[in-house]
Amino acid sequence: xxxxxxxxxxxxxxxxxxxxxxxxxxxxxxxxxxxxxxxxxxxxxxxxxxxxxxxxxxxxxxxxxxxxxxxxxxxxxxxxxxxxxxxxxxxxxxxxxxxxxxxxxxxxxxxxxxxxxxxxxxxxxxxxxxxxxxxxxxxxxxxxxxxxxxxxxxxxxxxxxxxxxxxxxxxxxxxxxxxxxxxxxxxxxxxxx
Amino acid sequence: xxxxxxxxxxxxxxxxxxxxxxxxxxxxxxxxxxxxxxxxxxxxxxxxxxxxxxxxxxxxxxxxxxxxxxxxxxxxxxxxxxxxxxxxxxxxxxxxxx
Numbered sequence: 334x335x336x337x338x339x340x341x342x343x344x345x346x347x348x349x350x351x352x353x354x355x356x357x358x359x360x361x362x363x364x365x366x367x368x369x370x371x372x373x374x375x376x377x378x379x380x381x382x383x384x385x386x387x388x389x390x391x392x393x394x395x396x397x398x399x400x401x402x403x404x405x406x407x408x409x410x411x412x413x414x415x416x417x418x419x420x421x422x423x424x425x426x427x428x429x430x431x432x433x434x435x436x437x438x439x440x441x442x443x444x445x446x447x448x449x450x451x452x453x454x455x456x457x458x459x460x461x462x463x464x465x466x467x468x469x470x471x472x473x474x475x476x477x478x479x480x481x482x483x484x485x486x487x488x489x490x491x492x493x494x495x496x497x498x499x500x501x502x503x504x505x506x507x508x509x510x511x512x513x514x515x516x517x518x519x520x521x522x523x524x525x526x
Numbered sequence: 527x528x529x530x531x532x533x534x535x536x537x538x539x540x541x542x543x544x545x546x547x548x549x550x551x552x553x554x555x556x557x558x559x560x561x562x563x564x565x566x567x568x569x570x571x572x573x574x575x576x577x578x579x580x581x582x583x584x585x586x587x588x589x590x591x592x593x594x595x596x597x598x599x600x601x602x603x604x605x606x607x608x609x610x611x612x613x614x615x616x617x618x619x620x621x622x623x624x
Contacts, residue, residue, distance in 0.1 A: 400535040400590070415590035416534050468527055468540035482535075485542055485588045 354450050354510045360518045363525035364458035367517050369510075370451040370502070374423040376430050380440035381417060387438045392421060392429055403481035403494055412481040412494055420492055420504070422451075449492075450510035454517060455500040458524040463493065463501055465520035473498065487516045528603070530584065533610045534592045547583040549573050550595045551615055577601060581615060584608070 353372050360367040378396075380388055389395045394406040397413045404411050408425030421429045433442040454462055460471040466487040470476060481494040489512060492504040505513045529538040552569065555561045561569070574580070577600060584596045597606040597619060606619050 400537070415592055418591070468542050483589055483591070490588050 351447070354507050355514055358514060360514070360521060362458075362518075362521040365454060365456035365462050365521045365524055367462075367514065367521060368453045368455075369514065370453050371424075373446065373451065374426065374428045374430070375444070375446045375449055376421045376433065377443045377445050378411075378419040378421055378433070378440065379417055379442075380419075380438075384436075384438040384440045387436055388433065388440055391432045391436050393432070394421070401476075401480050401482050403479050405479075410494065412492060414481075414483050414492070422504075448507055449504045450507050450513075452503045452505070452510070452514060452517065453496075453500065454503060454521075455497075457499050458521070459499050459501055461524040462517060462520045463503070465523060466516055467491070467493065469493070471495075486513060489513060528605075530596070530605055531608050532586045532589060532592070533594050533608050534590045535586065539586070539589055543586060543588040545585045545587040547585050547593060550581040550583045579606070579619070583611070 351372070353369075355369045358367075358369045378388065380396075385396050385398065392409065392411070394409045394411050395404050396411050396419050397404045400413060402413050409421065409423045409427070409429065412420040412422070414420055423429050428444075428446075430442055430444045433440065463486065464471055467484055469482065469484050476482075476495055478495050478497055481492070483490065483492050485491065486503070486505070489505060489509040491513065494502040494504070496502050503513065503517070528541040530541055530544050531538045532544075555565070555569065558566075580598055580600050582596050582598055583593055585591070585593045593611045594608055595611060595613070596608040597616065598604065599606060607616060609616060
């Protein structure tokens with residue numbers, strides 16, 4: 334009986350324990366707050382022009398075709414990264430990989446949920462904080478709400494999404510998350526000063 | 527900071543996002559096995575290295591990750607123009623002195 338119970342637990346519980354990097358860390362300075370966002374489902378999507386319409390329909394969010402833009406619907410955000418490349422983030426715990434799996438049109442969807450860590454940077458000094466390590470123009474004219482881009486922060490590559498006038502989502506690789514969070518914390522202190 | 531126009535992102539972006547990828551318009555032979563040693567040497571090792579206008583491949587490494595071609599002046603380090611990979615060498619350069 335104990336064996337049966339153990340079997341059942343093994344079947345329902347995930348095979349490995351998930352330990353998100355930096356889980357729940359926060360940092361506040363005058364005018365800017367950093368927070369490590371909860372885990373989300375993510376895919377890296379590559380597809381030719383001909384598949385975009387079908388993929389948009391399956392994912393429930395229209396894949397943006399204009400550079401440096403994003404589209405969001407029902408907790409799911411698609412970021413334009415390149416002419417045939419998108420990052421799809423789902424914060425409603427619905428795996429976008431499963432939605433793509435049904436499709437027969439040519440595409441490549443790779444699950445990268447655990448590869449990335451997201452950090453939110455909010456507050457009036459958010460842009461100044463990110464700009465301390467990111468060379469892009471983050472003024473509202475050049476980088477409006479909804480703008481998204483792959484770029485760099487200090488020594489590492491990040492994906493940047495402006496979620497509101499004074500809020501950004503910084504996505505970086507898990508192994509770089511400690512560097513990014515520390516960098517942003519230091520920058521937040523400077524931006525506040 | 528030097529700004530480079532990425533033809534895929536359709537805007538000028540900071541140079542830190544880019545990587546140089548060598549000289550452009552060097553076509554690889556479709557029949558490499560039949561290439562003579564002399565021709566292979568020219569294809570593989572010999573570069574023009576001009577003082578002045580050079581046609582280069584660049585990559586928007588930390589952006590759209592796409593390769594494209596750029597025309598740069600090696601003396602002033604000024605980018606005269608950029609164009610998408612696969613497009614022919616531009617016949618006329620904007621703002622070129624000669």
